[in-house]
Amino acid sequence: MRYVSTRGAAPELDFGDVLLVGLATDGGLYVPTEVPPLPQDWDLERPYAELAAAVMWPYVEGSIERGTFDAVVADSYRTFDHPDVVPMRELDTGLYLAELFWGPTLAFKDVALQLVGRLFDHELGRRGDRVTVVGATSGDTGSAAIEALRDREAVDCFILHPHGRVSEVQRRQMTTVLADNVFNLAVDGTFDDCQDLVKAMFADEAFRGRFHLSAVNSINFARVLAQIVYYVTAAAWVRRHLGAATPVSFVVPTGNFGNVYAGHLARRAGLPVRRLVVASNANDILQRFFTTGTMTQTGVVPTLSPSMDIQVSSNLERLLWELHGGEGDAVDAFMRRFRDERTVTLDAERFRSLDEGFTAYRADDAACLEVMARYHRDHDVLVDPHTAVGLCAAEAHGYGVDRPLVVLATAHPAKFADAVQQATGVRPALPSRLADLLERPERYERVANDLDAVEAQVASRARLGH
Numbered sequence: 001m002r003y004v005s006t007r008g009a010a011p012e013l014d015f016g017d018v019l020l021v022g023l024a025t026d027g028g029l030y031v032p033t034e035v036p037p038l039p040q041d042w043d044l045e046r047p048y049a050e051l052a053a054a055v056m057w058p059y060v061e062g063s064i065e066r067g068t069f070d071a072v073v074a075d076s077y078r079t080f081d082h083p084d085v086v087p088m089r090e091l092d093t094g095l096y097l098a099e100l101f102w103g104p105t106l107a108f109k110d111v112a113l114q115l116v117g118r119l120f121d122h123e124l125g126r127r128g129d130r131v132t133v134v135g136a137t138s139g140d141t142g143s144a145a146i147e148a149l150r151d152r153e154a155v156d157c158f159i160l161h162p163h164g165r166v167s168e169v170q171r172r173q174m175t176t177v178l179a180d181n182v183f184n185l186a187v188d189g190t191f192d193d194c195q196d197l198v199k200a201m202f203a204d205e206a207f208r209g210r211f212h213l214s215a216v217n218s219i220n221f222a223r224v225l226a227q228i229v230y231y232v233t234a235a236a237w238v239r240r241h242l243g244a245a246t247p248v249s250f251v252v253p254t255g256n257f258g259n260v261y262a263g264h265l266a267r268r269a270g271l272p273v274r275r276l277v278v279a280s281n282a283n284d285i286l287q288r289f290f291t292t293g294t295m296t297q298t299g300v301v302p303t304l305s306p307s308m309d310i311q312v313s314s315n316l317e318r319l320l321w322e323l324h325g326g327e328g329d330a331v332d333a334f335m336r337r338f339r340d341e342r343t344v345t346l347d348a349e350r351f352r353s354l355d356e357g358f359t360a361y362r363a364d365d366a367a368c369l370e371v372m373a374r375y376h377r378d379h380d381v382l383v384d385p386h387t388a389v390g391l392c393a394a395e396a397h398g399y400g401v402d403r404p405l406v407v408l409a410t411a412h413p414a415k416f417a418d419a420v421q422q423a424t425g426v427r428p429a430l431p432s433r434l435a436d437l438l439e440r441p442e443r444y445e446r447v448a449n450d451l452d453a454v455e456a457q458v459a460s461r462a463r464l465g466h
């Protein structure tokens with residue numbers, strides 16, 4: 001499989017390179033040049049890891065041996081707390097939840113990152129190389145990255161969080177990981193300060209080169225790839241459950257659009273998907289784009305579903321590339337206009353072609369609290385506020401046995417216990433393997449909001465650069 005940049009001016013790469021480079025040199029995102037069809041027996045019941053390896057194999061072939069890949073995939077999903085990895089739950093006739101939150105950090109990013117961390121290690125080991133991953137977190141992505149990279153031979157991982165500004169559970173999910181290659185830096189500053197420090201480290205070329213700085217960010221195609229799989233397992237489950245080959249629609253609580261784009265690739269690969277329903281919170285740039293064709297940037301509003309509080313959905317560029325027939329120049333012009341004018345409109349013909357496969361809804365915090373309370377009362381189920389955005393969209397869209405709908409449940413309710421308690425009066429308990437989280441020993445370094453101080457921490461602890 002070859003991969004090209006959405007902006008058309010970066011070298012073509014194979015999977016191993018795409019995994020390690022992240023962003024293309026022309027500022028674009030890497031996309032596969034073709035979408036291989038699903039295995040013919042995709043709807044057969046079998047272990048998650050087995051189907052996952054079969055679905056992903058054509059995308060990685062040539063960069064890794066099949067036996068090794070199968071073993072890496074199996075190992076990645078062994079860390080999940082449920083034998084089905086992504087179990088399904090019926091909420092109502094024709095309405096189902098796909099529970100993506102049984103991984104180590106209780107949110108759906110584990111499904112991709114558990115695999116990506118291991119693939120990183122494998123590819124770097126093969127090349128005899130190492131990297132130092134640095135990242136900033138406002139709470140959630142830091143723990144998913146740490147769980148993905150802990151104990152990896154070829155990677156050291158430094159995560160900056162704003163001291164005193166993340167919740168205790170969020171902090172402890174990071175700081176109680178005592179692996180030798182994981183370093184938590186609590187910065188005396190805000191999340192923006194942490195992000196600026198990470199950017200400054202990447203901009204410091206001598207430092208970047210000496211420590212082989214790297215990131216595992218949300219535009220990495222390998223993350224999208226791992227997310228194709230659960231669309232397949234969920235559609236297969238619904239087909240077996242209903243005993244009918246009715247196409248399924250998916251509701252996706254959306255931030256960066258990575259998850260929706262994975263569903264789009266599953267559909268292009270032949271999965272019978274009727275609609276992909278984009279569910280936004282009050283940060284509704286995508287909902288406005290999919291209903292009007294105009295994408296306009298506004299300020300971020302904090303909501304009860306913080307992992308969807310974004311201004312710009314970076315993965316949308318991959319869909320735009322397709323809409324523009326793979327013409328990098330046109331994508332480049334579109335994205336430039338958006339960057340310069342903060343608003344850009346898709347032409348009518350392309351907008352119509354979008355309209356065939358996607359629908360979008362928006363739900364604010366009040367609607368989410370109401371839906372959380374009602375599903376608790378009527379269906380005895382606790383959902384987290386991100387999943388609640390999805391349930392609001394599901395109700396707006398409608399469903400039934402003749403038009404089944406799967407809502408992707410992106411976080412465990414205990415991960416957002418305050419919001420769940422506010423809505424339902426019930427405080428969801430952490431799963432048993434995290435039950436003693438509040439008693440576990442922590443390790444982190446407090447550091448000034450200062451580039452030299454942070455770089456000195458990295459330099460004194462990283463295995464590279466000596």
Ligand SMILES: *Cc1c(COP(=O)(O)O)cnc(C)c1O
Nearest residue numbers: 254255256257258259307410411
């Ligand atoms: C990251 C995240 C999302 C948004 O996913 P995207 O791929 O960025 O659209 C939704 N819910 C939760 C809980 C998340 O962590």
